[in-house]
Amino acid sequence: MAETESALKIAVLVKHVPDAQFDRHLSGDNNTTDRSESILSELDEYALEAALQLIEARGGEAAGHRVTAVTMGPAGAVNAVKKALQIGAHDGVHLSDEALAGSDASGTSKALAAVVRHLGDVDLVLTGMASTDGETSLVPAQLAEMLGLPQVTFASSLELQQEDGGWRLTARRESDHVAETVESALPAVVSVTDQINEPRYPNFKGIMAAKKKTITTLSLADIGLDASEVGLAGAWTRVNDAQPRPPRSQGVIITDEGDAGIRLVDFLAEQKLL
Amino acid sequence: MATVLVYLDNPGASLHKTDRELLTLAGTLGEPSVALIGELDSAVAAELGAYGVQTVFQPSDSGLADLLVAGKAAFLAAAAEAANAGALLLGNTFEAKEIAARAGVRLESGVITDAVAIAPDFTVTKSVFAGSYTVNAVVTTGRPIITVKSNSIEVADPTEAGTPEVREIDVPAPTAAARITGRSEKTASGRPSLDEARIVVAGGRGVDGDFSPVEDLADALGGAVGASRAATDAGWIDHSAQIGQTGKTVSPQLYVSAGISGAIQQKAGMQTAKVIVAVNKDPDAPVFEIADFGVVGDLATVLPQATEEIRKRKG
Numbered sequence: 001m002a003e004t005e006s007a008l009k010i011a012v013l014v015k016h017v018p019d020a021q022f023d024r025h026l027s028g029d030n031n032t033t034d035r036s037e038s039i040l041s042e043l044d045e046y047a048l049e050a051a052l053q054l055i056e057a058r059g060g061e062a063a064g065h066r067v068t069a070v071t072m073g074p075a076g077a078v079n080a081v082k083k084a085l086q087i088g089a090h091d092g093v094h095l096s097d098e099a100l101a102g103s104d105a106s107g108t109s110k111a112l113a114a115v116v117r118h119l120g121d122v123d124l125v126l127t128g129m130a131s132t133d134g135e136t137s138l139v140p141a142q143l144a145e146m147l148g149l150p151q152v153t154f155a156s157s158l159e160l161q162q163e164d165g166g167w168r169l170t171a172r173r174e175s176d177h178v179a180e181t182v183e184s185a186l187p188a189v190v191s192v193t194d195q196i197n198e199p200r201y202p203n204f205k206g207i208m209a210a211k212k213k214t215i216t217t218l219s220l221a222d223i224g225l226d227a228s229e230v231g232l233a234g235a236w237t238r239v240n241d242a243q244p245r246p247p248r249s250q251g252v253i254i255t256d257e258g259d260a261g262i263r264l265v266d267f268l269a270e271q272k273l274l
Numbered sequence: 275m276a277t278v279l280v281y282l283d284n285p286g287a288s289l290h291k292t293d294r295e296l297l298t299l300a301g302t303l304g305e306p307s308v309a310l311i312g313e314l315d316s317a318v319a320a321e322l323g324a325y326g327v328q329t330v331f332q333p334s335d336s337g338l339a340d341l342l343v344a345g346k347a348a349f350l351a352a353a354a355e356a357a358n359a360g361a362l363l364l365g366n367t368f369e370a371k372e373i374a375a376r377a378g379v380r381l382e383s384g385v386i387t388d389a390v391a392i393a394p395d396f397t398v399t400k401s402v403f404a405g406s407y408t409v410n411a412v413v414t415t416g417r418p419i420i421t422v423k424s425n426s427i428e429v430a431d432p433t434e435a436g437t438p439e440v441r442e443i444d445v446p447a448p449t450a451a452a453r454i455t456g457r458s459e460k461t462a463s464g465r466p467s468l469d470e471a472r473i474v475v476a477g478g479r480g481v482d483g484d485f486s487p488v489e490d491l492a493d494a495l496g497g498a499v500g501a502s503r504a505a506t507d508a509g510w511i512d513h514s515a516q517i518g519q520t521g522k523t524v525s526p527q528l529y530v531s532a533g534i535s536g537a538i539q540q541k542a543g544m545q546t547a548k549v550i551v552a553v554n555k556d557p558d559a560p561v562f563e564i565a566d567f568g569v570v571g572d573l574a575t576v577l578p579q580a581t582e583e584i585r586k587r588k589g
Contacts, residue, residue, distance in 0.1 A: 043520060105385065106378065129520070137368060138385055141343060141375035150452040151343060153372060156513075171452075174514060175368075177467075181456030182342055188452065194520050195513055236384030236415035240397065242407045248545065248564040255557070256571025261579025264551065265587065267567045271549055273473070273528045274495075274584060 007064035008160075008167070010051045011116055012089060013127045013139075014071050016080040017041040038076060040083040043128030045199035050158055050192050051126050052088045052200075066090050068119065072100055072111050078215060085210035086202035092215040093119070099220055099227035104235040109142035111230050114223040116147060123167055125189045129154055137191075144189040152182050153191040160186075276360025277328075278304040281350050281373065283365075284312025284339075289321050291470050292365050295427040297325040300363055303392060307331065307438075309353035311339050311346055314440065324432030331356060334442040343369065344451035347376030352445045354381055354417060361396055361418040367469060374419045383416025390426040390525070390546075405545040424470050425525055460512075466498045468515065473497030473528045476517055476544070479504040480533020480554060480573055485511050487577035488532055494584040500524065500544075502534045518543035532573040536561025553577065 016038045048069070055065035069084035071077045072095035081092035095115050103111065116122050125147075130137040137153075144151035155171035162168075167186035172179065174195075202210075220227060228234055252267070254260060268274050278300040282293050289297075300306035307329045308322055314330060322330060331353035338345035350373055354362055362377070364370040371387050378385040391399040396418045398411050413419070468474065473495045477488035479502065492499045500522075501515040517524055519542040529547035534540055536552070536559055544550070545564055552565035553573045562568045569576050 105375065109379070137371050138375040138378075138387065141347075141372040142379050144344070145347070145376040145379035148450050150450045151372070151376075152452045153343070154368060170455075177460055177462070179458050179460065180454050182452050183455045184342075184452035236378070236382070236413060237386055238412055238414050240410045240412060242402075242409040245401065245406055245408055248550070248566075250563055251566035251568065253557075253562055253565070253568040253570065256569055256576055259579075260553075260569040260571045261576045261581075262583050264553075264567065264569060264576065264580045265583040267551070268495075268528070268584075269587070271528075271566075273549065274587065 006162070006165075007066070008055055008058065008124065009119075009122050010055065010065075010067045010124045010126060011070050011119060011122045012044070012048045012051045012067060012084065013112060013125065014044045014048065014069050014080040014084050015041045016071060016073055016077040038079070040080040041128060043130060043194060044080070044084075045087070045128075046192050046194050046196055047126040047128045048084055048087055048089060049197045049199040051124075053197060054124075054158070054160055061090055068093060070112065070115055070119075071095070072108065072115070074101070081215055082210065083202070085213045085215070086206045087200060088206060089213075091213055094215055094217045095220075095223065096217055097220045097227070099231045099233070102232035102235060103230050104237045105138035105142055106236045107230040107234045109139050109146055110234070111220075111223070111225060112139070113143055113146040114225050115218065116143075118218065118223045123186045124169075125149075125187070127189070127191045129191050129193045140189050140191040147189065150184040150188045151190070152184055152188060155182075155190055155192045156195040158190065158192065158196065276304040277307050277357045279331075279354055279357050279359035279362045280306055280308050281362065281364040281370065282308055282310045282312075283346075283370075285310075285315070285318050286312075287315050288317060291429065292424045294325075294429045295424065296363050296365065296422060297322070297327065298430040299392060299422060299427045301326050301430065303394060303396070304360055307357050307359070309350050311349055319438060319440075321432065322438050323436040324434055326434045326436070327438045329357065330438045330440050332440060332442050333445045335445065335447060338445060338447060340454050341447060341451040342454055343372045343376060344448045345445075347373045347380065348448050349443075349445045350377040351380035352443050356441065356443050359417055361420065364419070364421045365469075366421045366423045371421050374421050378416070378419050381416050381419070383419050384413035385419045385421070386411050386413060387421045388523075389420050389422045392420060392422070396420075401546055405542070423525055425472065425527070463499075465492060466496070468498045468500055468517070468522050468524055471498035471524070472526055473530075474500045474517070474524050474526045474544070474547070475530040475532065476500035476502065476534060477505055477511070477532045477573070478502035478534030478540070479508075481505060481510065482533075483508070483510050484574075487574055487581070490581045491530065491532075491577045491584075494581045494588075495528070495530075497526075497528070497530075502540050531561050531565070532577060534561060535559045536564070
């Protein structure tokens with residue numbers, strides 16, 4: 001079957017985000033995200049794993065299939081791509097330009113859409129369900145709209161079939177009340193949940209192999225975008241001010257001596273929560 | 275006054291609490307109109323009229339609802355133009371955020387998610403980084419498109435009597451869209467949904483496979499059941515119950531955390547709750563740092579005792 005299938009080109013969007021294990025900060029006059037102490041967004045690992053599984057089921061790189069890890073951001077952001085290459089992506093792209101600083105969801109989507117167009121012939125753009133910093137979940141949908149592509153978000157399973165010379169995907173999505181089966185032609189933008197798979201860890205072989213893989217650095221000029229379209233200048237939203245939330249103070253802590261359930265209800269009654 | 279267009283999906287036979295919150299908010303910001311993709315029930319129409327809704331926009335082609343997000347976004351953008359809306363309000367579900375996102379591109383308008391308040395000048399208050407900052411943000415380009423968290427707005431009693439005008443608008447179905455080909459409803463639990471619940475009782479690793487004490491307390495309080503990632507990963511409860519950074523974010527009046535240590539990812543999902551109650555065997559569990567009332571004890575005895583006491587007091 002493999003010889004009759006056309007080669008798949010998958011772009012996985014990865015993001016370098018502040019490590020959520022630590023306190024995270026906004027910085028500077030424009031209240032942008034402080035990206036020191038950053039890592040590959042955990043939720044992007046599921047997208048990368050999904051991409052690798054899709055191509056491995058079809059003969060992998062040897063059959064001409066390719067997974068490209070794409071990121072945008074300052075110099076440090078390339079670490080997200082490096083990690084993706086260690087895990088198994090075949091090559092990487094880093095969109096790096098000072099003018100990108102402070103991009104909101106629309107600017108980020110605009111820039112990533114231009115990178116995807118620049119790559120050419122991408123069959124599938126895979127992303128995580130959200131970034132673990134902005135947490136808005138806006139980018140996959142905006143990217144799809146900008147590229148004029150179908151989107152399938154929050155996929156908890158993903159299958160591809162070759163049909164009439166093109167690829168067709170079937171995905172499953174679940175919400176509180178309903179489980180859906182969704183179908184789409186490729187190319188498409190797909191985001192996956194943390195239920196879709198168990199991401200692999202980079203092993204020694206992967207880490208060594210990654211050193212030989214190519215990371216292409218692109219500027220805005222390379223992808224045909226003007227600085228005014230992205231970053232703070234091109235943002236459609238602005239954060240006017242940010243206040244650290246006053247820390248929650250610890251309340252009453254009791255140790256159960258047989259009546260804690262009743263004392264808990266007394267507390268709820270005091271708070272008029274019954 | 276500007277028209278504030280509220281997106282409603284498919285309320286069925288009566289409005290949901292979140293719908294009423296959006297309509298209340300729209301009424302404080304301008305003249306409310308509604309973009310409704312589903313059927314308009316006559317009782318819903320009357321209720322919309324009572325909230326002062328002038329016009330209900332509906333798509334002339336009902337097939338849009340089978341297209342994943344793209345069709346709904348195309349409709350919302352068309353309705354915003356037909357209404358000459360000054361701003362758009364949506365709920366804060368994952369789907370509503372995506373509809374807002376795509377409509378934002380179509381309307382070249384900024385989108386702000388997770389709003390907890392909107393000032394008359396459309397400055398949005400929201401929290402970021404899991405509640406560690408409160409920010410004020412504005413849309414600088416286009417019509418503000420804002421998704422609003424549940425339980426942020428006190429629902430006003432509808433006062434006006436009136437019947438909204440229904441306007442059908444033609445929306446060409448986007449060709450590049452995924453299609454929903456199968457749908458199975460999950461069994462309704464009879465409990466409020468996590469998104470809308472005023473009270474949430476959540477269980478974690480400490481429930482050790484048995485969610486019944488958590489469910490019983492939730493039912494006694496009329497609340498929803500939530501879970502930590504450890505509990506959903508263990509398969510003790512459906513994944514859709516997951517609260518936290520990779521699950522749902524809730525801001526209820528009361529959050530009861532049972533057998534959850536309260537690692538930062540869990541806190542991310544609930545630390546904007548008004549009152550937090552925690553029950554955990556481990557006195558060093560981080561959740562106690564943010565609890566208004568904490569019990570160091572075994573949830574398997576503390577929760578049933580509380581449930582029984584609530585039932586007794588409620589008679």
